[in-house]
Amino acid sequence: MASVNASIFSHFQLFLTKCVVFFTSPISLLFFGICAFVLLIKLISWRRNKKQKPPEMQLPRMKKRDMTMDELKKFDGTGQDGRICIAVNGKIFDVTQGKEFYGAGGPYSVFAGRDASRALSIFSVSKSAIKDDYDDLSDLTSAEMNRILEWELQLTEKYDQIGKLLRPGQEPGDYTDSEEEISEERKDDKLKSQ
Known part of the structure; x- marks a missing residue:
């Protein structure tokens, strides 16, 4: 031992x-x-x-409203509240919570306050692919329209749709608080099902 x-x-x-x-x-x-x-x-x-890093201030939900191209341009992230909206296929989305993508310096910053439909249909983030005036998208191919629909679906799942992009001369719709509540319930249901 x-x-x-x-x-x-x-x-x-x-x-x-x-x-x-x-x-x-x-x-x-x-x-x-x-x-x-x-x-x-x-x-x-x-x-x-x-x-x-200062704490992120959570903005209140944006009231539903339709906008003209000129009104949409005000929501490019440079305003006092930093709100960012983009339009895709005639629908306006509040993408503020994705400001690292759509805000200044982000890969999609060119879309802020604009109708991004045409650029997304051809996979471009170039400012030249975006029109300053209303774009009816009537000259796009079916493949390009399908790409826009895919982007619209992705945005609908992730961000709040706050209204429609108005054609020249079109009157804005009238949204009530109950419509906003219904929209909120649908969004909550989508999140629960994922």
Whole structure:
């Protein structure tokens, strides 16, 4: 039994000696020092970014309303409340909660306050693909219209539809509070079913 204990003690002593040699070698110390430095930098930058970001203010739900192209342009994210709306296939969506996509510097920022239908139909985020005047989309192919319908469906699932884009001379619809409540219930039902 004494020889077994002596053997275990000798193996443990050898293990400790190798650990001391390994952890005190110059290469190991350099490696652990670099890892500690990188970890410290990451921690400091994470805490700094966390402190710098102001809390997001949640905007109230936008009242349902139809808009002309000129009215829509006011909702490009540069207004006082930062609200962003886009139109797709004649429907207007409040995409403010997706401002990292539709706001300044976002990949779809060119669509903010505009009718994005034509650009989406040809997979373009170029300002030249967007018309300043009302676009009836009558010259698009069926494939391009299908792409618009797909985008419309995606936007309907994710954002609030707040109204319609008015053709020149068209009168806006009249929305009641009960219609907004029904719309809210439908959106809640969609979220529950997902």
